[in-house]
Amino acid sequence: MKLYQNDVKLKHLKATLDRTYFPKELDNKEIIERRWKQTERALKKAQPHIQALYRSLRDDIISLLKEIDFDYSKLSQNVPDRVKRIVNERKKKWKNPYLLYLATTHNWTYRSVLKLLICSLYASKYEEIKEISQDVFVISAVDTYSQSVADRRIKDAVLLSLATILSFAVMPVIQNTYDEYLDSLLISQVDEMESFILISQMNVSIDENSLLKVLIKQSHRILYVNEDKYSGGLEDAVRVVSNSAYTYDTKPDQQVRFVAEMDEKTTRMCRSLNNQIFYTNKENVFKRYSAQNNAIIEVKCNGLVQGLNMPPISDHFHWCRSTLTYQITVL
Numbered sequence: 001m002k003l004y005q006n007d008v009k010l011k012h013l014k015a016t017l018d019r020t021y022f023p024k025e026l027d028n029k030e031i032i033e034r035r036w037k038q039t040e041r042a043l044k045k046a047q048p049h050i051q052a053l054y055r056s057l058r059d060d061i062i063s064l065l066k067e068i069d070f071d072y073s074k075l076s077q078n079v080p081d082r083v084k085r086i087v088n089e090r091k092k093k094w095k096n097p098y099l100l101y102l103a104t105t106h107n108w109t110y111r112s113v114l115k116l117l118i119c120s121l122y123a124s125k126y127e128e129i130k131e132i133s134q135d136v137f138v139i140s141a142v143d144t145y146s147q148s149v150a151d152r153r154i155k156d157a158v159l160l161s162l163a164t165i166l167s168f169a170v171m172p173v174i175q176n177t178y179d180e181y182l183d184s185l186l187i188s189q190v191d192e193m194e195s196f197i198l199i200s201q202m203n204v205s206i207d208e209n210s211l212l213k214v215l216i217k218q219s220h221r222i223l224y225v226n227e228d229k230y231s232g233g234l235e236d237a238v239r240v241v242s243n244s245a246y247t248y249d250t251k252p253d254q255q256v257r258f259v260a261e262m263d264e265k266t267t268r269m270c271r272s273l274n275n276q277i278f279y280t281n282k283e284n285v286f287k288r289y290s291a292q293n294n295a296i297i298e299v300k301c302n303g304l305v306q307g308l309n310m311p312p313i314s315d316h317f318h319w320c321r322s323t324l325t326y327q328i329t330v331l
């Protein structure tokens with residue numbers, strides 16, 4: 001399921017860094033295109049893999065209901081020993097913290113066992129989602145970091161470690177790590193599926209098409225690509241990874257310029273930040289639009305602060321393709 005193997009990624013990075021590639025000056029539109037080309041390609045490549053995982057949950061859930069012989073009339077009855085054995089056998093392989101928590105707190109009613117086993121199905125898919133996401137982060141970071149090295153004319157750049165790349169993966173606005181985001185998403189998606197099953201069974205049986213619809217909708221919380229529109233948690237996180245990789249390991253007096261994608265959908269926040277110049281490590285004093293205050297406000301911050309002067313920009317979170325560049329002159 002992996003999009004790329006780790007050694008391939010590292011070889012690719014080494015090859016990119018070895019090339020003494022000095023880009024020509026670009027206009028803002030070209031800067032944005034160059035910044036996101038590989039990242040968005042990786043997102044496009046990841047989407048069918050993530051959807052396939054959610055699609056396969058449909059069959060897993062249907063066969064689970066058959067296996068434990070679940071129906072709505074049994075909700076508060078205890079499961080037979082046969083089902084207890086199924087649970088105890090599967091439990092040995094479980095590692096997800098929430099799943100382990102459920103495993104220690106559940107009782108043996110059908111309702112409780114149903115939730116536990118549904119959660120185990122989701123948890124195994126989430127393991128794979130984490131791997132796919134990690135691949136997207138690595139592809140994106142390797143690409144934007146090599147852009148950064150080329151733009152700064154650095155010849156002896158260090159390789160980014162996987163740990164460094166993963167440390168970039170925080171969620172805009174909530175500032176939790178992406179893995180923490182997935183952990184809480186798992187809890188809400190398991191709850192949602194539990195309710196869906198109970199409500200469907202109350203009305204006799206589960207309609208497999210509606211079940212699939214619920215699952216596909218759930219997959220969009222991770223990633224949704226529709227032509228050139230991207231959304232979902234993975235998309236939000238990879239923009240942070242990408243901009244962090246681009247501005248990683250800079251000199252104390254390094255400056256960057258904010259580049260917004262200017263079209264009819266550009267937010268007032270990003271419009272007000274467009275072409276402003278910031279230090280990556282020193283204090284910045286600047287003016288930007290704040291949606292919360294509905295006014296231009298003066299901001300002081302140290303270096304780059306994600307959401308404030310480092311994209312993706314928050315304060316009315318939006319689909320944000322803004323980025324930063326070392327090319328200070330505007331073409």
Ligand SMILES: [Zn+2]
Binds near residue numbers: 267270312313319322
């Ligand atoms: Zn924006």
